[in-house]
Amino acid sequence: MSSSSDSPIDTPLFDHNVFSTSETQSEPRVDSRVGSDEIVPKIEEHELELADVKTEPTADDPPISPTEPVRLRRGRGRPRIYPPRSPTTSKNAKARSKTGCTTCRKRKKKCDETKPFCMSCQKNNIHCEGYRPIEVWKSGKERAAEARKMSSDVAFQLPPLMEGVENDLDRLLLQHFASRVSNVLSLHGDETNPFTRVLLPMALKHEGLMHSVLCLSASHLCSLNPSQAYEDRQAFHRGKALHLLNQDLARQKAGQEGTMIFEDSNVAQILVHLLHSICDGNTSGEYRMHMVAAKQIAMTQKSKDPEFQCLFDEFFYYHWIASEITSLDGTEVPMMDDFNLPFQVNPETAALIGVSDGLFGFISKISNLRRRIRSRIDNQLNPAMDYEALLAAHAIDTGLRGWVCPQAPNTPRYAVSMLYRQATWVYLYRTTKDSHPHPFIKAAVDDGIRYIKDLPADGAVQSNVLLPLFLLGCSAFEEAQRMEINFAFNGLMKSTGLGNIHFAKEVVDRIWELMDAEDPESWDWEKFIHSKGWDFLAT
Incomplete structure (x- = not known):
């Protein structure tokens, strides 16, 4: 039997110590024991040797050594160019902002969160719906307590009893007209006053006349006690009264002789606006346009209500003749x-x-x-x-x-x-x-x-x-x-x-x-x- 050095079985296929890196990349080597014509195939280099591959430890296996690191199995496929992100970094990158504008959130676009309207929507010529209000987290117990409080605090507003009388200030104006203004404009200071007996019941049935009455009352209160609230309410009722009066006059039809026939409520409005110029202290002759309208009514028609006709005649002729003294x-x-x-x-x-x-x-x-x-x-x-x-x-x-x-x-x-x-x-x-x-x-x-x-x-x-x-x-x-x-x-x-x-x-x-x-x-x-x-x- 041949010696161990000559045995082909004991001879390794390749030796790491024999081949260098440069030799690995050179031409195939010819073994001296083989004929020169026999070609030895090239051996490819492996990344890991079989001896270096160790089984992955399990949770039950004790650690190999306190100082020896645990080798993890590398996944199959080509190596990544960049190392994988940590779980924390990946989670933050995928999280969506909840503070963007409503439009960007619907479009799933990044919002620069400029307020009141973001620049992203403006650059893209898109209507920005703004930002949702910040909701403060509350426990279920707190939400239930708020719901019970809201249900107990609900107060339904009562509708107005009289058209034109919309709030507490209007109710004060109506009371002031009945108790003070009517006495200032007439000799009567009791229930026989024509303003409370004849004109006020008409105002309760006609919104435009009610606004005229409240405007007159607010004007008188302003002269007694100047107040911005009275002035604002006076302007409001005056605007509403004139608007409704114009609407009524547009619906009126001419009589048989082609003259306009006015309803008693509209005639009363004209009379009240004439008196308003007195309480207001207007010096621009505003009363004249109401005087002209009242003059036409006095010359062309009569009311079916004798009490109202007497009230209109007396007040119109009184102020018409009195106007000649100062004009x-x-x-x-x-x-x-x-x-x-x-x-x-x-x-x-x-x-x-x-x-x-x-x-x-x-x-x-x-x-x-x-x-x-x-x-x-x-x-x-x-x-x-x-x-x-x-x-x-x-x-x-x-x-x-x-x-x-x-x-x-x-x-x-x-x-x-x-x-x-x-x-x-x-x-x-x-x-x-x-x-x-x-x-x-x-x-x-x-x-x-x-x-x-x-x-x-x-x-x-x-x-x-x-x-x-x-x-x-x-x-x-x-x-x-x-x-x-x-x-x-x-x-x-x-x-x-x-x-x-x-x-x-x-x-x-x-x-x-x-x-x-x-x-x-x-x-x-x-x-x-x-x-x-x-x-x-x-x-």
């Missing part, structure tokens, strides 16, 4: 030959003094006479008091001297009615006489002041005092008379709170300055009011 744009009011108005009002139920007793018939005639004299002066015609004007003045004076007061003596109505008679004569004197002091005008003004003193300071009759007080004030040449006139103006402001009183007093103050300067134009206060750009009612 140059007056037009002659149609009168009968005996100075009476073209309708009848019972003096006992009348809401205003001057209309029911016929005194406003005289006042209207005096206003026509003033326009005639003013025209002759402007045209430099002499004399200013021509023959026709003299006859007209004589007829008015004769009628006033024969006038009999229809009110019961020793009553507030009697005192205010006699005050109107005195102021009417003063109006006639200042129209026809030169502007300088005289015993006649002094005596007439003194008597008028006595009637004012006889009136209760807080009574309903104060609603009729402004017009005669204005006429007496424009005729007071004496300093003592002016002190009494100032006192009466201050009391009237406190008792009524009407916004036009301040402007009437300013006109009187200016006329006093002209009187003291012996200006012959001091009789023509209408020109001064016109020069100021004012147009208001002294009622």
